Amino acid sequence: MKRRIGEPQVPKGPQYAFFELMQRHVLNRGDRSLAALSKESGWSRQTWHKALRGPDLPNRDLVKALVEHLFPEQDGAEIRRRMVEETLAAWTAAVAERTFGSRADQSQTPSDTNVAKLFGAERTKPLDRANAPERQDRPTGAAVDSREAAESLFRWNHRKQRYNLPEEVRFYELLHSYYASAGRPPVRWITERMPKESPVTRSTLSEWLNGSGLPSYSERLRKALEVMRQYRPVTVDALEADAAEQDRIGEALTDAWGARPR
Known part of the structure; x- marks a missing residue:
């Protein structure tokens, strides 16, 4: 008998509605x-469980990817x-509640100063990754300052x-951008194609992609990038630029x- 996921681990409101919609x-x-x-998608059971029940909100890219997996293009x-639009709208409302509180808790619209404290350097505790503002694209290889x-x-x-650290952020941003350009291949798809001399587990690769762990050495990272690119190969004319991008990621590491x- 299938084990039930359980009720969302958040109070009733937009966040609860989001997790309920995912379920x-x-x-x-x-x-x-x-x-x-987990077996068919490559994302771990824990990833699915958290995205379906909480209490932490998943980031926007993960929500989109999970819904797209549940509703493959060939089915319509x-x-x-x-489904993606509906779910992202629910996610946005959930993030707003997590960030600013429920409407009942807001006696007035947050001032510019309060918003700055929420998203700027003055905030006293970190926001969830799901609550972080959308990043702005910057020229490849550009340095990351403390504000960015x-x-x-x-x-x-x-x-x-x-x-x-800012240097870590730059590495994760470059890696994430490359992963997106490669078509966001499932983690399982990548790990199954890694060469035997440079194996990588799904949990380790997930840490690289979600910004919680650095590769221990650049050669294994290089092999992972090469496997990612097999999912969406570049044209012959773009091979040089692709190799240069891999070099930038290695330098960032x-x-x-x-x-x-030390």
Whole structure:
């Protein structure tokens, strides 16, 4: 008998409605178990469980990817588009509640100063990654200053419970951008194709992609990038630019390790 996911671990409101919607999507798409969802998608059971029940909100990219997995394009592109839009709208409302509180708790619209404290350097505790503002694209290889790092989706390291250093943020941003350009291949798809001399587990690769762990050496990272690119190959004309981007990511990894306290 399939084990139930359970009621969302948040109070009734927009956040509860978001997790309830995610669970309804799973129910409407065959009510598959977490084990089955993990096996077919490459995301861990824990990732699915947290995205379906909370209490922490997943980031926007993960929400979109999970819904797209539940509603594959071959089953109807229009249905998939509507489900993604509906879910992201619910996620946005949930993030707003998490960030600013429920409407009942707001006696007035937050002032510019209060918003600055929420998203700027003055805040006293970190926001969840899901609550971080959308990052702005910058020229590839550009340095990350302290303000830009503070606004990054990869600013807060959940596993280590500390802020990532600016050099770490830059590495995670470059890696995430490359992963997106490669078509966001499932983690399982990547790990199954890694060469035997450079293996990587799904949990380790997930840490690289969610900004909570650095690769221990650049050669294994390089192999992972090469496997990612197999998912969406570049044209012959773009091979040189792709190799240069991999070099930038490798240099960013070196800088990130060098910036850590001895």
